[in-house]
Amino acid sequence: MKANAVYRKEVKASSRSIRFSMALMGFNGILAAAALINMYSLLYQVRTTAEIQYSGLLEMYRIVAAVEFALLLCVMPAIASGSISGEREHRTLDLLLTTQMSPRQIVWGKLMASLGDMFLILISSFPVMALVFVYGGVTVKDLFIVFLCLVTTALMITGIGLYCSAVFQRTVLSAAVSYAAVVLLVGGTVAANRFVLGLSTMRWNSYMNQIGSVASQATSGGFQYLLLFNPAVTFYSIIREQSGSRNALDGIAGWIGLHSEGWIADRWILVSLCVQLVSAVLLIRGTARWIDPASRKRRMPAKSFWRNRKKN
Amino acid sequence: MLKIKDLTKTFGRYHALSGLNMEVPEGSLYGFVGPNGAGKTTTIKILCGLLMPDSGSVEICGMDIAERPREIRGLIGYVPDYFGVYENLKVSEYMEFFASCYGLYGLKARRRCTALLEQTGLEEKTEFYVDGLSRGMKQRLCLARAMIHDPQILIMDEPTSGMDPRSRFDFKEIIRELNEQGKTILISSHLLQELSEICTDLGIIEQGRMALSGNMEEILNRVDTSRPLSITVNGRVEQALAILRSHPCVQTISVKDKEMMVGFMGDKQDEAQLLQQLVDAEVPVCGYSRVRGDLETLFMQITEKDEKEVLIHEG
Numbered sequence: 050m051k052a053n054a055v056y057r058k059e060v061k062a063s064s065r066s067i068r069f070s071m072a073l074m075g076f077n078g079i080l081a082a083a084a085l086i087n088m089y090s091l092l093y094q095v096r097t098t099a100e101i102q103y104s105g106l107l108e109m110y111r112i113v114a115a116v117e118f119a120l121l122l123c124v125m126p127a128i129a130s131g132s133i134s135g136e137r138e139h140r141t142l143d144l145l146l147t148t149q150m151s152p153r154q155i156v157w158g159k160l161m162a163s164l165g166d167m168f169l170i171l172i173s174s175f176p177v178m179a180l181v182f183v184y185g186g187v188t189v190k191d192l193f194i195v196f197l198c199l200v201t202t203a204l205m206i207t208g209i210g211l212y213c214s215a216v217f218q219r220t221v222l223s224a225a226v227s228y229a230a231v232v233l234l235v236g237g238t239v240a241a242n243r244f245v246l247g248l249s250t251m252r253w254n255s256y257m258n259q260i261g262s263v264a265s266q267a268t269s270g271g272f273q274y275l276l277l278f279n280p281a282v283t284f285y286s287i288i289r290e291q292s293g294s295r296n297a298l299d300g301i302a303g304w305i306g307l308h309s310e311g312w313i314a315d316r317w318i319l320v321s322l323c324v325q326l327v328s329a330v331l332l333i334r335g336t337a338r339w340i341d342p343a344s345r346k347r348r349m350p351a352k353s354f355w356r357n358r359k360k361n
Numbered sequence: 362m363l364k365i366k367d368l369t370k371t372f373g374r375y376h377a378l379s380g381l382n383m384e385v386p387e388g389s390l391y392g393f394v395g396p397n398g399a400g401k402t403t404t405i406k407i408l409c410g411l412l413m414p415d416s417g418s419v420e421i422c423g424m425d426i427a428e429r430p431r432e433i434r435g436l437i438g439y440v441p442d443y444f445g446v447y448e449n450l451k452v453s454e455y456m457e458f459f460a461s462c463y464g465l466y467g468l469k470a471r472r473r474c475t476a477l478l479e480q481t482g483l484e485e486k487t488e489f490y491v492d493g494l495s496r497g498m499k500q501r502l503c504l505a506r507a508m509i510h511d512p513q514i515l516i517m518d519e520p521t522s523g524m525d526p527r528s529r530f531d532f533k534e535i536i537r538e539l540n541e542q543g544k545t546i547l548i549s550s551h552l553l554q555e556l557s558e559i560c561t562d563l564g565i566i567e568q569g570r571m572a573l574s575g576n577m578e579e580i581l582n583r584v585d586t587s588r589p590l591s592i593t594v595n596g597r598v599e600q601a602l603a604i605l606r607s608h609p610c611v612q613t614i615s616v617k618d619k620e621m622m623v624g625f626m627g628d629k630q631d632e633a634q635l636l637q638q639l640v641d642a643e644v645p646v647c648g649y650s651r652v653r654g655d656l657e658t659l660f661m662q663i664t665e666k667d668e669k670e671v672l673i674h675e676g
Contacts, residue, residue, distance in 0.1 A: 148462035
């Protein structure tokens with residue numbers, strides 16, 4: 050089986066550019082700095098108190114994983130948001146669309162190239178992540194679940210980046226909208242829940258005052274399901290669960306008005322990973338549809354070419 | 362080979378194509394001309410599957426473009442009016458990339474690329490980065506790229522725009538060579554003189570409609586019949602004028618010394634008959650020819666007429 054032509058070209062072209070190498074070095078540099086600073090503070094504590102706090106080592110794992118997650122959120126939109134718009138800027142998209150490659154194959158090639166970069170970033174960070182095995186406390190399964198979460202997050206962010214790059218003509222605009230979408234996804238869903246929770250709490254407080262009770266059952270209602278799209282909540286839940294919490298949502302449920310019980314809440318990590326994967330697939334399909342000239346026409350039902358053809 | 366029937370395309374309120382009909386014969390080198398905004402690029406984009414028409418049909422090699430777009434893409438090579446190159450690829454890699462887009466890999470692709478680069482005179486540039494090539498070379502590379510899958514039809518949208526005369530000449534020669542090899546070529550250009558030199562057929566599009574189309578020779582003949590006859594005599598001017606005035610095809614006469622410009626609405630046979638009459642009357646004719654018509658004049662006549670029509674309709 051031959052590799053996708055667009056993917057092969059992307060790999061060749063990006064291997065000649067210093068940009069990705071610099072991004073990789075920066076990513077691992079920041080990650081290593083976070084791990085080494087944490088390790089240094091642990092050893093400093095040992096020197097001053099003659100005590101080894103193993104919880105501090107777990108803290109290091111959490112910090113390194115969180116830094117990796119945050120960096121991924123920052124890097125992936127930059128990688129993906131120029132995929133299609135870059136072709137447009139180089140005026141090569143039309144040339145590709147006149148070849149025998151289908152729009153889906155073109156997007157698939159772009160996706161594989163972005164994911165290839167992402168895997169390189171994740172795999173290159175393994176040595177830093179492996180520092181947590183020096184003192185134990187974290188299993189390979191734990192790391193695998195975090196890795197799965199990072200891959201899912203990267204897929205969704207890549208999907209957003211690809212879609213934006215198909216919709217917007219310019220890479221700068223596409224990147225700006227991609228980052229805005231990521232901020233909205235991570236911060237916006239939490240803010241929406243906090244806002245709804247605030248309104249709900251106010252309502253409950255006035256009701257409690259009337260009946261003279263103190264127990265509050267304020268939640269953000271249906272808005273909490275928006276958080277299934279939020280990769281940061283999923284990541285936090287995974288880390289929380291790995292830290293020994295009974296329920297993955299315990300730590301944040303009260304803060305953002307989540308029901309920490311129920312079918313979805315009990316399987317929050319699995320459901321949110323699935324929701325994010327499905328979103329990624331839909332975004333990628335949407336990207337292929339967007340660049341397909343035939344689909345673009347079909348999106349205008351009133352003037353549909355096919356309908357007109359039948360009339361003729 | 363290529364048939365367009367009642368093609369329409371609108372962009373908002375702007376009618377880019379309003380019932381375009383066109384036919385490109387197999388093996389022809391078809392010149393597609395028209396003023397800016399006439400609908401040339403829209404037509405070409407529809408032919409290449411980059412735009413969908415609002416109505417009408419396009420058939421290429423008997424296949425409808427709406428029904429079998431993928432097969433038709435395999436029959437077409439597209440050379441746009443821009444280069445479309447990647448910065449970080451070498452000439453050979455650029456060609457191999459597009460070969461792989463058509464499912465050509467390995468040795469087969471390399472052989473095809475080498476042959477095409479030789480044909481376009483870029484065989485010594487294979488290890489050069491595409492971005493570093495000159496404008497003329499980039500356009501030749503684009504032509505080689507469009508030929509990578511050995512298409513039956515080459516569609517070129519103003520391929521020689523911005524080229525220097527030397528590059529333009531070389532490019533023209535390559536196009537002629539490809540046509541001789543049996544490729545059907547549709548070429549859109551503003552350089553009418555160039556088109557009249559190489560094209561076998563011509564279509565003039567104006568306001569989204571075909572204003573004139575047909576075989577180049579017929580069109581040039583038509584141009585010629587609308588041009589005056591230039592007759593130079595070495596004496597007996599009055600006698601020559603008398604003959605001219607009595608001829609039914611003669612519309613106007615203007616005399617300047619021994620040279621007469623005659624508005625003559627007749628074919629070659631009528632021209633020969635008039636010359637015979639002059640010779641029989643012993644008029645010393647030392648010059649007898651049609652003022653050479655060119656495509657530019659015809660183009661100006663057609664587009665001018667349409668402009669007037671538009672003004673009348675608007676008025």
